[in-house]
Amino acid sequence: MKHTDRQVNIPLCCISTTSSLVNKTGSWRYANPVFIHRGSPCNEQCPAGEDIAGYMYLAAQGKFEEAWRLIMKENPFPAVMGRVCYRFCESKCNRAEHDDPVSINQVERFIGDYGLAHSLEIDLTRPETNKGVAIVGAGPAGLTAAYHLRLLGYGVTVFDSNERPGGLMRYGIPAYRLPNEILDAEIGRLSNIGIDFRMGVNIGESIDWEKISREFDAVFVAIGAYQEGDPGIKGMDKKGAVNALDFLKEVNCGKYPKMGKKVAVIGGGNSAIDCARVSLRLGADVTLVYRRSQSEMPAHPEEIEMAREEGVKFIFLAGPQEIYGPADVSGIRLLKMSLGPIDDSGRRRPAPTGETVDLACQTVILAIGESLKVEDLPPSLICDKNMVKADAFGKTNTDGFFAGGDIIDIPHTVTHAIGSGRRAARAIDRFLRGKKHDEDALTPTLELADNNRLNLFYFDHRSRTKAHRVKVGERLTSFGEVCLSPSEEEAVYEAGRCFNCGLCTECGNCYIFCPDFSIMKNPDGYGYIVDLDYCKGCGICVQECPRGAMKMEFME
């Protein structure tokens, strides 16, 4: 055996003699990890188009002003929304499968209140244009369109036949859900940015559609649906039979109508519940009559629950046949129903059984839906099934005329109305800049951060913050708010429950897990970048991203 004593210089461990950076392992890659802003299901679901995942992230860090400004990018009414929105977002919250959906509405309410408490104002940053837009209808759709158009630099004039702006928010929603001062404060902000309000104006009297069309470069029609429905029953002329919207408006104007001890409310929607609960507060004994069963009621389940705990009685599977009495109402004859096959609305259709039952009452409030009063519309607009024909951005058949709110084919909620106003403002902007109407260009497309994009191992289980409800006994003594705002601590906690689906929160998991040190902090700002010279495309970063803000793109 040959042996040598020659000293050789060997390191203790095998170490490359050159920097390993020469080995560009990125060439081994078949797929690229990319950062992607996915749309969260709540954002996708929000009729007003709010960036919920985004403002939850800010609120969780106590950055309430930034959160407020993020909501205000889409919706000028956060404090109102935090009270009256039926939280469509929460029904799609990815957290629902983990424990309970995030109480988005409460966080929004806190942020909205924060904005009011700190007198946050809207910043106008765009230069003024020389174009003007008429908004007809000062409800949530009209005001939102006015707000967005103002942000874009247009002159905006709002016409409304009522004394004060707010539309259904002011005249249709009871004060125990939305106090006037909250609404006034949020509308007040809109006055401060130079929106011109022309209140008490009936189109056709001092000004007509033609004049409006001549004087303005575009018109947004959002006059609402206030034509009371015809129930087609006998006895509607008797004293004591009232329409829901008229009733709510009177109460909201402080004119408490004289009503009987016993009140029957006909209908199963949110207006019916509002009328029933308002009547309770006026001292009545209230029975709500609905022709289907509770599970088919369009009203929000929490509203139904609160009405029930406050003492509203329910008669299901019964519809009005005749209001009877001498000159005044003394009762209502109800036709008993049974549920038949499923109809177009996806619910089982009620069918009369032939049997009747009498309900003694002195007041009947009909809350069976309102429709469009066609004669109040610009004559050139085409209606279909009692709704103005318009696309998703409110564009009507008439050039320069856009429509939104309850007169177009969208659900009749404040949130949907706000969304329609926001979308129409974008379409009007495009129109005024002489660009072709293009629904695709107006629709932001984001991939969805659905549940299977998330890595739920990174989220612990935390219970949902319960809304503070005033005790039933105290509620009925006034029109004071039933639900109270959360504390700052609760808002931060609840916002912290949000997964921020689809949004990079700079949690650093990709950075920590990358086995090749190929994820780096973005030197130019937010988030991270991938060093494709060395990324082998293993995909660990994508797997470990808790919120679906990364994806693998396979290379050709």
Place this chain on the structure above:
Amino acid sequence: MRKVLAGNQAVAYGAMLSGVEVVAAYPITPQTTIIETLAEMQAEGIGDFDYIRVESEHSAMSACIGASMGGVRTFTATCGQGLFLMHEMLHYAAGARTPVVLANVNRAAAAPWNIWSDQTDSLSQRETGWIQLYCEGNQEVLDTTIMAFKIAEKLKLPTMVILDAFFLSHTSEPIEIPDKEAVEDFLPTYDPKDIWLNPDNPQTFGGITMSDAYMELRWQIQRDMERAKSVIAEVHEDFAHHFGRMYPQVEGYLAGDAEVLVVCTGTAASTARVAVETLRAEGERAGLVKIKTFRPFPGEEIIGELKGKKKVAVIDRNFSPGAQGIWAQELRSVLCELSDQERPKVYGYIAGLGGRDITVKTLKEIYYKTLRSHRPDDRDMWVGVRYV
């Protein structure tokens, strides 16, 4: 400062006082309270180190190797099954010359499940290139943990501190806890010198090595293991100089004039001290040899203690199926270089497996059996076992 500490707490104090910078560990009974204590120390700011939670012992050792290559003082602890799961990375730690310190609480191997003391887990790792130091009491545990870092870092070889499950891990004794400054004086901040991961100069470590160099790298481990014998002795002397406590690698107790010696390791040695004293009181010329270091195996010191003796009874709380107790095997291979006249007869006993007690009575029986039989045989060498 004097405190009553269980062995596991002593380990944690040892690691913390040594200024460990990264701890990566996975809990396993009876090791758990080591890393719980460390986690508390870290949370309370008593120890300034990063604590990496991992999903297995394999990952724990992997994280330790990475951290150690990053140039920081690194520690982990495990036992039994956890050490078995680490096995692959134990080889890697030595091959990559990372001076990781690991405290292993000796625990029996499954199946069947058994969480009590048994040395088979650590002795099974003898070919991995780790230095192994076995402790007799909790003070020795704390002191050895501190010394282990110094030994490991001097040699760039990973070092295992070993303590018996429950007999030490969960038994409390009054312990002298050295001052942090004094420990810093004995064990300065770790200087990784040239082997460490440097983001400014990325290099490949442990990459493919052909047959033309692999053997040299392995030789260096062997060379440094040989060197370890003197380094361990120096560090122990240095420690004794600083703190006044000395733990020889091989210690003879009442051994000078003894004819029959018991060789023990771990806590069995402390019982054996009493047994030998008792036997002496009965007029027997009994003695004890306690071995602390298993790797590198301290052959010269052992020969020094056993040369010319008549008989040696080796107590193995472990065994190698198909062969014998592991300490006995090692001892025989060392003693075979002696001439027939100088070489004692080696009696290998298997005792205390799976936590069964090795009592003074057990040790006395072993002594008398050794004394009275002419040669080691295959019968009755499993002490107290029910042969079935």
